Amino acid sequence: MDGFQRRREQKKLDILKAALSLFLEYGIQKVSISEIAKKANVSQVTIYNYFENKHTLINEVMIYFIDTAINDFQKTVTANISFPEKIKTILFNKGEIANQIHEEFYQYLMNEYTTEGNYIEEIYVKKTIPLFTDLIKEGKEQGYVDPNTSDEAIMFYIKMLKEYIQRDDVYSKVLPLTEDITKIFFYGIMGQNIKE
Amino acid sequence: MDGFQRRREQKKLDILKAALSLFLEYGIQKVSISEIAKKANVSQVTIYNYFENKHTLINEVMIYFIDTAINDFQKTVTANISFPEKIKTILFNKGEIANQIHEEFYQYLMNEYTTEGNYIEEIYVKKTIPLFTDLIKEGKEQGYVDPNTSDEAIMFYIKMLKEYIQRDDVYSKVLPLTEDITKIFFYGIMGQNIKE
Amino acid sequence: MDGFQRRREQKKLDILKAALSLFLEYGIQKVSISEIAKKANVSQVTIYNYFENKHTLINEVMIYFIDTAINDFQKTVTANISFPEKIKTILFNKGEIANQIHEEFYQYLMNEYTTEGNYIEEIYVKKTIPLFTDLIKEGKEQGYVDPNTSDEAIMFYIKMLKEYIQRDDVYSKVLPLTEDITKIFFYGIMGQNIKE
Amino acid sequence: MDGFQRRREQKKLDILKAALSLFLEYGIQKVSISEIAKKANVSQVTIYNYFENKHTLINEVMIYFIDTAINDFQKTVTANISFPEKIKTILFNKGEIANQIHEEFYQYLMNEYTTEGNYIEEIYVKKTIPLFTDLIKEGKEQGYVDPNTSDEAIMFYIKMLKEYIQRDDVYSKVLPLTEDITKIFFYGIMGQNIKE
DNA sequence: AATGAATGAGGGTTCATTCAT
DNA sequence: GATGAATGAACCCTCATTCAT
Numbered sequence: 001m002d003g004f005q006r007r008r009e010q011k012k013l014d015i016l017k018a019a020l021s022l023f024l025e026y027g028i029q030k031v032s033i034s035e036i037a038k039k040a041n042v043s044q045v046t047i048y049n050y051f052e053n054k055h056t057l058i059n060e061v062m063i064y065f066i067d068t069a070i071n072d073f074q075k076t077v078t079a080n081i082s083f084p085e086k087i088k089t090i091l092f093n094k095g096e097i098a099n100q101i102h103e104e105f106y107q108y109l110m111n112e113y114t115t116e117g118n119y120i121e122e123i124y125v126k127k128t129i130p131l132f133t134d135l136i137k138e139g140k141e142q143g144y145v146d147p148n149t150s151d152e153a154i155m156f157y158i159k160m161l162k163e164y165i166q167r168d169d170v171y172s173k174v175l176p177l178t179e180d181i182t183k184i185f186f187y188g189i190m191g192q193n194i195k196e
Numbered sequence: 197m198d199g200f201q202r203r204r205e206q207k208k209l210d211i212l213k214a215a216l217s218l219f220l221e222y223g224i225q226k227v228s229i230s231e232i233a234k235k236a237n238v239s240q241v242t243i244y245n246y247f248e249n250k251h252t253l254i255n256e257v258m259i260y261f262i263d264t265a266i267n268d269f270q271k272t273v274t275a276n277i278s279f280p281e282k283i284k285t286i287l288f289n290k291g292e293i294a295n296q297i298h299e300e301f302y303q304y305l306m307n308e309y310t311t312e313g314n315y316i317e318e319i320y321v322k323k324t325i326p327l328f329t330d331l332i333k334e335g336k337e338q339g340y341v342d343p344n345t346s347d348e349a350i351m352f353y354i355k356m357l358k359e360y361i362q363r364d365d366v367y368s369k370v371l372p373l374t375e376d377i378t379k380i381f382f383y384g385i386m387g388q389n390i391k392e
Numbered sequence: 393m394d395g396f397q398r399r400r401e402q403k404k405l406d407i408l409k410a411a412l413s414l415f416l417e418y419g420i421q422k423v424s425i426s427e428i429a430k431k432a433n434v435s436q437v438t439i440y441n442y443f444e445n446k447h448t449l450i451n452e453v454m455i456y457f458i459d460t461a462i463n464d465f466q467k468t469v470t471a472n473i474s475f476p477e478k479i480k481t482i483l484f485n486k487g488e489i490a491n492q493i494h495e496e497f498y499q500y501l502m503n504e505y506t507t508e509g510n511y512i513e514e515i516y517v518k519k520t521i522p523l524f525t526d527l528i529k530e531g532k533e534q535g536y537v538d539p540n541t542s543d544e545a546i547m548f549y550i551k552m553l554k555e556y557i558q559r560d561d562v563y564s565k566v567l568p569l570t571e572d573i574t575k576i577f578f579y580g581i582m583g584q585n586i587k588e
Numbered sequence: 589m590d591g592f593q594r595r596r597e598q599k600k601l602d603i604l605k606a607a608l609s610l611f612l613e614y615g616i617q618k619v620s621i622s623e624i625a626k627k628a629n630v631s632q633v634t635i636y637n638y639f640e641n642k643h644t645l646i647n648e649v650m651i652y653f654i655d656t657a658i659n660d661f662q663k664t665v666t667a668n669i670s671f672p673e674k675i676k677t678i679l680f681n682k683g684e685i686a687n688q689i690h691e692e693f694y695q696y697l698m699n700e701y702t703t704e705g706n707y708i709e710e711i712y713v714k715k716t717i718p719l720f721t722d723l724i725k726e727g728k729e730q731g732y733v734d735p736n737t738s739d740e741a742i743m744f745y746i747k748m749l750k751e752y753i754q755r756d757d758v759y760s761k762v763l764p765l766t767e768d769i770t771k772i773f774f775y776g777i778m779g780q781n782i783k784e
Numbered sequence: 785a786a787t788g789a790a791t792g793a794g795g796g797t798t799c800a801t802t803c804a805t
Numbered sequence: 806g807a808t809g810a811a812t813g814a815a816c817c818c819t820c821a822t823t824c825a826t
Binding site: 421531535540541542544545546549552555565568573579581583 | 617618692695727731732733734736737738740741742744745748749751752761762765768769771772773774775776777778779
Binding site: 228229230240241244249250 | 819820821822823824
């Protein structure tokens with residue numbers, strides 16, 4: 001890639017980052033092209049030189065976001081720490097980007113892209129499912145996960161907890177409950193006392 | 197309340213219902229005053245006669261929605277069914293209004309709610325916390341809930357599951373997992389097998 | 393029609409007239425909604441309250457124009473004057489509206505509306521063809537038109553001459569040639585000399 | 589002209605051709621500099637290196653077009669065919685370039701032409717008037733044209749017919765009427781019957 | 785009290801043109 | 806001389822809100 005190309009890519013990245021940060025904070029509909037332009041220090045038209053229209057821009061922001069988020073996730077899954085520590089990290093550690101997701105952004109991501117046959121669906125299935133599968137396999141092997149429970153249900157649980165906990169309006173309220181929530185995740189609301 | 201008053205209240209209710217139904221389906225930003233007016237069979241100005249501006253209208257819609265949702269919840273909590281059945285109902289039965297909440301609506305609700313010191317938080321705390329407390333107490337008394345786990349954590353768990361499951365993009369995918377998810381909720385990911 | 397309706401119709405007419413006059417002078421594409429609004433002394437949005445979008449506005453302007461132009465034409469055809477005088481009037485007298493048609497306007501009219509099955513095509517066929525037929529019949533009966541020549545060809549000739557002569561860039565140049573052109577129309581380029 | 593000059597001229601011609609073909613198809617206002625650049629395989633800025641601005645470009649395209657069209661016309665006028673055949677060819681044969689002129693292009697051409705004192709009018713007067721004069725002279729000498737009718741009127745008639753017939757929306761409808769129209773052109777609407 | 789009419793502000797988008805390399 | 810990148814101005818259109826009746 002020559003200098004021209006590199007500078008072009010850099011500017012495109014600037015716009016993507018500006019857009020993402022605004023989307024995450026205010027949602028998508030509330031953010032105007034003009035605001036993104038201002039934040040990225042370019043003119044509105046420059047944005048249109050890089051992205052066909054707002055929809056395309058949103059799309060590429062999504063992809064950029066997903067890629068980064070998956071990277072975060074992968075690091076945790078392959079880290080050299082115990083299974084419960086991985087779970088805690090996934091649930092309670094905010095990734096660099098994944099923190100402060102504006103709900104509308106999240107919703108857009110999900111709604112627009114559960115439509116099958118697009119890059120986001122594709123990359124998500126291709127990359128996260130295997131990571132989850134590995135993680136759960138590890139959990140089952142080490143006796144942390146009931147082998148009779150389907151992987152799907154476990155995945156659903158982890159994803160739900162992760163997303164919910166990391167919501168802006170939830171995170172702070174949940175931190176004091178970290179231990180209890182982890183306990184419920186592993187032992188259920190009945191707890192271990194019923195064993196004896 | 198005289199006839200005038202009653203008719204006035206009825207019209208206000210019409211507007212609220214129209215607005216709510218549109219908000220739930222399309223989100224808040226996408227719904228214009230003009231559309232609400234059309235659906236409620238009144239002029240736009242009439243809406244302004246009853247509500248100061250769009251923000252006020254949204255707020256009152258929220259309150260109306262919360263009231264209705266809490267009623268649904270109360271019915272379930274005080275119903276004459278077993279504790280696990282109550283939990284399943286809460287988690288998987290869509291309430292009459294609470295089904296198909298457009299995410300943006302939900303997010304708006306939460307944002308308003310988290311801003312402390314407003315009616316929505318007030319009413320929520322006043323009315324749902326006691327219901328949750330009763331429910332959890334019942335669960336603990338009947339041995340379904342570990343007495344060592346804090347009520348807050350249990351509440352968090354129930355709310356999270358309820359909200360997440362009833363999301364439009366989640367509900368259908370989760371239905372086949374009903375049993376597994378309920379199992380995890382009660383016994384955790386470790387399951388009962390570890391007891392023996 | 394009550395007062396409200398009447399005022400509404402009047403304002404709509406104001407907008408139509410403003411738009412028409414601008415379209416005729418500058419063409420359609422060059423005229424912005426904002427300019428029409430200024431000329432009609434209303435805000436841009438008011439125009440949108442009366443017409444769905446620019447396309448619809450153009451459409452209604454066309455219809456308004458056609459209606460008026462056909463009225464002009466009908467008056468001439470049914471007037472109490474001789475056949476040659478009718479022809480001269482049609483060819484050289486500018487109707488109140490039909491003068492100074494900007495070519496782009498005319499082209500739009502024709503291109504957009506030779507698409508069959510719309511109001512303009514419909515009204516045109518329904519109203520002008522009979523008028524033309526009457527006119528030509530009169531000409532044939534009075535010996536001014538060769539009965540062996542098809543009505544279509546005569547119609548084509550009259551329309552062509554009328555449209556061409558009344559073009560802005562042509563009219564003034566053609567006026568001094570009125571007699572010659574009329575002569576050619578009746579006797580052809582060979583003239584009467586061939587008779588002897 | 590050295591190699592540099594020649595290549596420069598070639599590139600300029602490429603741009604002119606690209607612009608002309610787009611103008612003829614879509615009209616002038618609808619065609620953007622960017623589209624012309626794409627079609628001519630040059631950058632937008634290159635166009636500005638050759639032509640001051642869009643207006644200048646349009647003007648030079650006009651001149652290029654006029655030149656070509658006049659060449660076509662000259663070929664017909666000096667061809668070795670009879671006078672009536674020349675007339676028919678002029679009226680009904682579409683020249684290579686002159687066919688399918690987008691009306692807006694034509695109108696622009698005329699507007700520019702009528703604005704006195706510009707190259708387009710100059711070239712037109714200088715080159716076509718003599719050709720027309722020759723043609724009409726030939727017609728008069730051979731008895732096809734009434735010598736008492738002014739050349740101006742004849743010219744007007746021919747130009748009108750040519751332009752009108754070759755309009756996109758007219759041409760196909762007129763073809764079946766070729767004989768009748770030619771007849772009217774030569775003998776007028778009264779036809780030959782008046783001779784007897 | 786209720787409404788039809790009207791609007792200022794702003795949004796996405798396009799285009800002719802200029803800047804910088 | 807040629808180009809990719811950048812932009813100010815303008816356009817069509819929508820919306821929450823106010824005016825006038």
